[in-house]
Every structure is written in C-alpha cells, then in structure tokens.
Amino acid sequence: MSDVQRFWSHEASNIFCVRASDFDRVTAERDALQQRLNAVDQRIDDFAGGECEWHREDDSGIWHSGCGETWSFHEDGPEENGMHFCHSCGKHLVAEMAEQEQDADWHMNPCKQGHRDVGASGGVAACNQCDEKIEAATTQEAFERWNATHRAPQA
Structure with a gap:
C-alpha cells in the first residue's frame, strides 16, 4: 500500500x-x-506615553530628537510645522525652547539711572552697579515688579 x-x-x-x-x-x-x-x-x-525632546542645532533648521534621529525643516520648527509626535519613536514631541526665547522671557529693563547690569535672584531684582533693588516673596514677583516700575529703553 x-x-x-x-x-x-x-x-x-x-x-x-x-x-x-x-x-x-x-x-x-x-x-x-x-x-x-x-x-x-x-x-x-x-513608546506609550512619555516625551521625545527635540533640540535645534544653532539656526540651521536641523533638529535632533531625543530618540537619536535628525530632522531638517526649511522654515520654522517641528511645532510650527504641525508635528505633535516624533516620527521615529511615536512619543509626544517637546521642542526645546531656544536660548534667545528663554532670555526674552526674563529680560529686565535698566535701572532708573539707566544701568543695564541688572538681574534677579533669591526674591530680589537689583542693579549690580548702583544697588537699586526690589524685594519680593519670589524671584518671579521681584522680576515682574521691577519691569512694572522701570521703563524699557526707547528704540
């Protein structure tokens, strides 16, 4: 068989x-x-949850992702181009704020004598040349009071 x-x-x-x-x-x-x-x-x-932090390489339009990828944009950055998630790892995309943007948020106006060497720390906003100062409970509050009472220089 x-x-x-x-x-x-x-x-x-x-x-x-x-x-x-x-x-x-x-x-x-x-x-x-x-x-x-x-x-x-x-x-x-x-990949579920979490964030992928991106940072820009100078002003070149080149961005580096937290997961090790490199991306290039012709104009603006990932957020301005509608990207909310990393194309590589799928995590929520968080773009690092540029240093000049961070500095602009904490820009202090000159003191009443016109000195520009001013700063805020430890709840005190002060001029480092003439010792003019404003004290507050927080550094943020001192900073805000300083700018509210000191005019920005005319352009």
Missing part, C-alpha cells in the same frame, strides 16, 4: 498523521512568531 493510500485511509477514520520533522518545524515557526509579537508588544509599551 502506498503512502497516499495509507494517508487517505487514516483520514477517513479522523486520524491525521504528521511527520515529526514537520511538527517540529511548525512548532519552531510558531515560537519564533510569538517572540516577534512579544518584542513588538514591548516596543509599543515602551
């Missing part, structure tokens, strides 16, 4: 035979696919 006839005769009685080598191969393929699925699930878990 041939192998085909034996197979069909076993099929008729609801008994299926599989070679051990085929069984081992299919089992190994299934295990490999499960490992790949587990790895992808882990990546999804790693």
Whole structure:
C-alpha cells in the first residue's frame, strides 16, 4: 500500500498523521512568531506615553530628537510645522525652547539711572552697579515688579 493510500485511509477514520520533522518545524515557526509579537508588544509599551525632546542645532533648521534621529525643516520648527509626535519613536514631541526665547522671557529693563547690569535672584531684582533693588516673596514677583516700575529703553 502506498503512502497516499495509507494517508487517505487514516483520514477517513479522523486520524491525521504528521511527520515529526514537520511538527517540529511548525512548532519552531510558531515560537519564533510569538517572540516577534512579544518584542513588538514591548516596543509599543515602551513608546506609550512619555516625551521625545527635540533640540535645534544653532539656526540651521536641523533638529535632533531625543530618540537619536535628525530632522531638517526649511522654515520654522517641528511645532510650527504641525508635528505633535516624533516620527521615529511615536512619543509626544517637546521642542526645546531656544536660548534667545528663554532670555526674552526674563529680560529686565535698566535701572532708573539707566544701568543695564541688572538681574534677579533669591526674591530680589537689583542693579549690580548702583544697588537699586526690589524685594519680593519670589524671584518671579521681584522680576515682574521691577519691569512694572522701570521703563524699557526707547528704540
């Protein structure tokens, strides 16, 4: 009796035979696919939530992502171009504020004598040349009071 006839005769009685080598191969393929699925699930878990901080390289339009990628923009930056998520890791994109933008937020007007060597720290806004000062509960409050009572120089 041939192998085909034996197979069909076993099929008729609801008994299926599989070679051990085929069984081992299919089992190994299934295990490999499960490992790949587990790895992808882990990546999804790693990317869920969190932030990817981007910083700009000088004024070149080149941006570096926190996950190690580099992006280039012809105009403006990622936020101005409608990017809310990193294209590489999928995390929420946070663009680092440029130093000049940070400095502009804390720009202090000159003292009443016109000195520009002014600063704020430890709840005190002061001129470092003439010792004019304003004290407050917080540095932010001292800074705000200083600018409210000292005019910006005329351009």
